[in-house]
Amino acid sequence: MIWGLHMDAGSHAEAYVGGMPCHIINREPNVVECNTSASEKFHEGKVRVKFDKGLRLFDDYVFLYVEDPIIDHVESGSAGQKGVPRGIPSGGITVTVLGKNLNAVQEPMMYIALDGEEHYSRCIPDSAQQMKCKSPTIPKDKLRFSNGDGPMDLEYGFRMDNVQRVRDLSATKGFPKFQMFPDPEYFQFTEKDQVKYYKSDYLTINGNNLDRACQESDVIVRIGTSFCNVTSLSRVQLTCRPPTDQPPAQDKNGNPDRSKIPQVIVEVGDKLKFTIGRLSYDVPAGPDSALPRPIIIGVSALGAFLLIAVIFILIAYRRKSTESSRVLKTMQEQMDVLELRVASECKEAFAELQTEMTDLTSDLTAGGIPFLDYKAYTMKVLFPSAEDHPVLKEMQVDPVKKQYMEKGLWQFGQLVMNKTFLLLFIRTLESNRYFSMRDRVSVASLIMVTLQGRMEYCTDILKTLLAAR
Template identity: 50%
Template sequence: CVPTQVHINDGFCGMDVNTPLGGSIPIDASPVLTFDNLLLTSVAATSIHDSTVAFLGTSNGHLRKGVIDTRSTSFVYNDIIIDRGKSVNSDMHFDPNNKNYLYVMTERRITKVKDQECQDYQTCTECLGAKDPYCGWCILENKCSLRSDCAEAVHDPHYWLSFKRAQCTRITHVHPPQIQRTTVRTLNLIIDNLPVVDGQLFCLFTAGSITTTTNTSHSAYGINCPTPPTNLLSPIPANLHHFTAKLSVRTKFGPDLVATNFTFYDCSSYKSCIQCVSSPFPCDWCVGGHRCTHDTGENCRNDILVTGVSSVGPSIRSGPGFCPRINSTSETMTELLVPSGSLQPVQVKIDNLPQFIISKGFMCQFNIEGRVTTINATLFGEIIYCYPVRFEYNSDAPNITATFDVIWDSSKTLDNPDNIRVIIYRCERMAQNCGYCLQLPDKYRCGWCHDHCAVRDECHNLNPNISWLNDHDICPDPKIIDFSPKSGPWEGGTNITIEGINLGRNFEDIASGVHVVHEQNGINCIPFRELYEKSSKITCQVLNPNITSAHKAISGPVSATVTVKVANLYTAKSKQEYKFVNPHITSITPGKGPTSGGTRLTIWGLFMDAGSKVEAHLGNLKCDVVFRDANRVECLTSSRHMPGGERVTVRFDFGLRLYEHYEFIYAVDPRITVVESRSRHPRGVAKGIPSGGISLTVKGYYLNSVQAPLIYVEVDGVKYNNTCVIESAVEMKCKSPRVPLDKLNFSKSEKEEAYLELHFGFIMDNVKSVLDLSKRTHNPFPKFLMFKNPEFYKFSEPEHIKYYKSDYLTIDGANLDHALQKEDVIVSIGNDFCNVTSLSRSQLTCRPPATQPYAVLSDGSVDHNKIPDVVVFIGDALNFTIGSLSYDLPLHSNPLSKPVVILVVVGSCLLIVVTTIIFIGYCKMSRESNRVMKIMQQQKYEFEMRVLASDTLRTSNIYDDVALNSESKTYSNQHEYETIS
C-alpha cells in the first residue's frame, strides 16, 4: 500500500490506487510451534547467530521464548510471567535504542524485558542446558555469557560453546579417586573437551581457606599432576576420617577451566576393627598390632589381617564379620540391668578371637559417671566372666548408662558392635507410689517395700519383716487427688474423670466400685474400660441421681462425694465435693448474626460450666461450643438457608435448657460496595502502609449484622488483618493491616511512589461473599495498594531543638500523602497536641498550643523543667521523634564569651552615660544660644526702625524736588527708582 489522501473504509474499491492483491488458492503451511489450551496474542521475532528467536505473548500474561531452526525443528526454552491472568497486547516492540530489550504491554502494565539473562547460569551444564541461543559457555573465563562478552571467542570460536554444537569440559575420571593423606601420588585426570590453551596448566587443591598448586603434564586423554606435599595439606577435622578438596585445572592467570572433588582420607583415624574395615576407603585392620592402615605391607608384617570392604584384591578374612568382638549372651539382650548399690558379675560372649589373643589375658572396664573401674576377667569357652563389681551412682536420675569394654593385652579393646552396656537403676527414682511401682517392666524386678519402690533383696536387707509387694498384689491406701468436672446437671449423664494413686492393678479391681454419694443416696458411676489407666485414672459416667422435688424447688446445688473402692479391700474418698446443679440461661449476645453463620454467640447464665459435655443449638441448627466457664457458653453459629429467628437451647449431658425470652435472629448477609482510603486520588481504592493503622471507609448494606469484622491483605498466601468498627448498617471504619517489612519487596522500584498491589478481603463471620474481594471473577475490587512507610525528618536546628515563634510548625518528610490524610497523623508536643492543618508529599503543618506543654518522661510522668519532645504518630505502630520545641528564647544564641559580654555591657553603659552628658550640655548651650539670638533680633529690629524713619524723611524731600524741577522723567527711570528704593 502507498499513502493516499483518499479515505479508505470498508466500501473502498481500490480500482485506481492500493488495488488489493489476492488469489483463489490458499497457502498451506504446517505450524512450527503448537500450544494446547493457550492463545497466543502477540509475536516479535529476531535472529541471533544462526537461530531465529520468537517472543510470544499469551492470553494469560506470559511471555514465551522459542527457537525456530527449521520448519520441523523448534522449541520453547523459557517462560516468563509478565502480568498473571492479563492478556499480552499485540503491539510488542524492541527498544529502538537498545535491541537487547523488548517492551511487553498488558492492559495496565508495561514491562521492559531483557532478551537474555545469561549471568543467571552458574555452571557450564546449566548454561548449555538452558538452550538459550543467546548464551554460551566462555571456557577461559568460566562463565555463561553472550559471545560478544567472551574476549577469547573473537580469536578462536572454540572458546565459546553454544548449546547446539558443544559439550562442556568435564573431568570424567581421576585415578586414583582418593588417597591416604600421608602419601603423595601422581593423579591421572581424564578430561573431555579440554581446550587447547597457550601456556602451562596447573592443578589446584582447595580445602577450606588453603589452596595448593601443582604443575601438570599432558597425557593422551587429559593431564597428570601430583598431589601436594603432605605438610601443605589441611588437617582432617576432629572426629572425621577424611576431607574433600576441590580439584581444579586452570591457566596461570585465568579462572578454573574444570573442577571436581577429590578426597584425602586417613586410615589411622579409625580405632576399631569394624570401623576400619567397613569404611569407604581401602583400609585394613592389623589384629595383633591393633591398628588401621592403608599399607599392610609396611605396617602389618607377620600379623593377622582383616581386609576392608573397599580394599582391592582377594582375602580370606574380609569385612567386619572377621573382627574380634564381644556379643551378648542373649540374642535380644544388649542392656545389662543392675540395681544401684548391688555387687554383680557380668558375662559376655566372644567371637573371632585368634589363639594368641587368648594367651594375653583379659580385663573388664566400666565407666560409671566418668569413674573408670577395671577388674579381672576369665575366659571359659566362648564366655568371658567379669569378676563382681559394685555398681552405684550419685545422680538423681532414675537410671544411668555405664559403658563397658573388654580389654586384652592390657590396652587393646575388643569391638562391641551391639553396643552392650550396663544400665544401673534405682526403683525408688522410677516410681513414687505403689501403683506405679508395680507397673514397672518386669525386667527391673521392682516391688513395693512399705513406703518406697525397691528390689526384693534391698527391701529384705532393710528389714526382713517388711512385706514386699509384686505386680500380683493389691496396693493399699488408694487416694483421689483430683476429679473433673466438679459439677453436673441434676439429670446426670456426666463423665467424671478421677485422677489418683493406687487405683487398682486392672479394670476389674474398680469396675463396680466407683460411686458419687450424697445425703440421700449413693449413685453408681459406671467406668469406661477403654479410658481406664492402671492405678492412676478412671473415667466414669454418673447416673441420674433422682434428686427429690424438694431439692429441685430450692434450685440450689446438691453436694456429693466421689468414692472408689479397689477390689473391695481399700476405699478412696475425694476431699472436694461434686455438686449436682441446675444450669439456667439468663441472656444471649449478640441477638443477631448473618445467615452464613460463624457468629460467636455468648449464652449467659448460671452454672454454665456444669457437666462434661455441652451442646448448643439454634432450633435444629448446631452451634459449635468453643469456650465456657461458670457464667457463659460461647459457640459459633451454623448457617441458615434464609433470614429468620431460632430458639437457643443448651444440653448439659442429660439435661436440656431452653432460652425462652427471645429468639436469635439470622439477618441478611452483609454486602460491601466500596472500600477506599481518605487520601488523594484515585478514589475507590484501599491504600495502606506496612506499619498499618491507616483509616479506611467501607460502605455497603447490612454491615451491622456482623459484630467483629476484620479486614485483611494477603502476602505470599499469609493473611494479615486488622479490626473494623461498625458505624451503621451501611458504613464501617477499618484500620489497614500491619504487614512485616521483610514480607514485602519494594526493592524493584526506588521511586517514592512505589507500591505493591495486594489481594484483600474481609472476615465477617462465615460470609464468603466478602472474602477475597480483589480475586473474584465478577466485578473484582481494585487491589489493595501498599505504599512505603512515610518518613519524617528531625529538626535541622542544633541538637534538634526548634524555638517556637508563635506561628505554625512545619515538619519535613517523604512519602507522606500517598496513603495518609492529616486525620491519620497525630503530633504530640509533650503532654499536649499540635493540631494538624495540612499534609503534602514532603511536609506536615500543625498549630502548636499557645503555651508550652510539659515534657513527658518514659514512665508517663510530667517534667516541668525539660523541653517537650515533638513526636509524630502514624497509624498503629509508626512514630518519629522529631526533636524538641522550646517556647523560650535561645539560651546559647550569643556566641560571645562571658568576658566579652561583660565588656560589651559595660561599654554600652558608658556610652549611654557619655551620650546623656553630651545631650545635657547641648541643651544648655542651645538655651544660651536662643537667648543671645533673641537679644540680637531685638537690637536689629530697633536699628531697622531708626533707619526706616530717617529714610522716610529723606524720600519725602526728594519727591518734592522732583515734582518741582522735572516732570518729564520716563517710566523706566521711575521703575528703576522704585526698584532701588
C-alpha cells in the same frame, strides 16, 4: 456466645439457635462459644443447649437471623484517596468501609493475604452503612517494593462470620487490590541540639513518602502533653498548628514536667513513632541574642533624628494650616459679596422679564399664537435646513428601476424593524470616524421618519442606546 452457669457440665453438649445447629467450638464454666449455621431465610427463634440428655431453653430473648453484610466501597482515610484502600507495613491506617448491615456481625475483621498467610486487624462498625478498620501490620521482610517508593498490590478481604462474598474482596469486580506503600519517614530538626524555637506560626516537619498512604487524620503530632493540630500533609512536608502556650514536657512515666523543653513526637498509625526534636517557646539566649553596643547607639541616634524631623514637620504643617485658614476666610468673604451681587442682578432681570412678558401677552391677545401643522413642525425639527426634502415627494427615478428600488427599500424597512439589526447598524455608523455629525443627524432624521408609526419600538431603541453610553 451463650452465657450461664455450669456451662461445662456433662460429657456432651449441643446448641441450637432458631432451630438451626450452632457448632460448639469452646466450653467454659460460664460461657459456651459456638458458630451459627447458615440459614436460607430471615427468621427468629429461641436459643437451646442440650447437655447430654438434659435440655435448657433460654426464654428471655430470641435470636434473629438478618441479611448478610454487603460491602459496596472500600477506601483509605475518612475522606478517601481515589477510592483505593491503602496502607503501610506498620499498619494502623484508617480504612473506611461503606455498605449495608455492617453492624450485623459482632467481631468484623479485615485481612491482607501475603504468601499464603492472612494478616488480620479489627474493625469497628459506626452504623449499618459504615465501618472503620485499621490496616493490618505486615512484616517488612515479607514485602518487596520493586520501584523504590511504588506500591505493592495485595489481596485483601473481610472476615464477617461465614459470609463468603466479603472474603477475597479484591477478586470481586469493581474492587481494586490493596496498595501497600513503604512506611513514611520523618526527619529530625536541623537546628542546634535539635531545638526549634516557636515564632507564633505553623510548625513544619520534613520527611519522605508522607502522604502515599496516609492522611492528616492518620497522623498525630505530640508536643509534650499537648498536641499539634495537623493542617496539611504533602509528599515531603507536614504542617501543624502548635498550642499558643508552651505545654509541659513528659517524663519517662508520662507525667508533666515543666522544667524541660517538650519533645515533638510524630505518630503514624498504631506503631510508627518518630522523635523529631524539642520545641521551645523561649527567646534564644546567649551572646548571639544581645545587640552590639555600636548598633544600640546608632539606633538611638536614628530615633532621636527621626523625632526632631517629626517635630519640624509638625511645625511646618501648623504654619501651612494657619495660612490655608486665612486664605479660606478671605475666599469666603469674596463669595458672600459675589452672592449679594448675583442676587441683586437676578432681581433686576426678573423685573425686566415681567415687563417683556406683559408686552408679549398683549401681542398674542391681538394676533394669536402662531401654530404650525404636524407635517411642517416635523420637517422643522428633523430637517431644519431643507425646504424641499425628497421624503415629501415621490421618487423621481426611471420606471424600470423603480420597482427594484421600492423592493429594496421595503426589504431594508423590514431590517430596520429588527432590533438587533438596527442597533448594529447605528453602532457601525457611529464607529466610523469619517462619518460627520451632519451625516449622523441626517441618518437619524430619516430613521425617525421611517419609525413614525412605531414610536414604542423607536423609544425602546433610544433607551437601549442611552443605556449603553
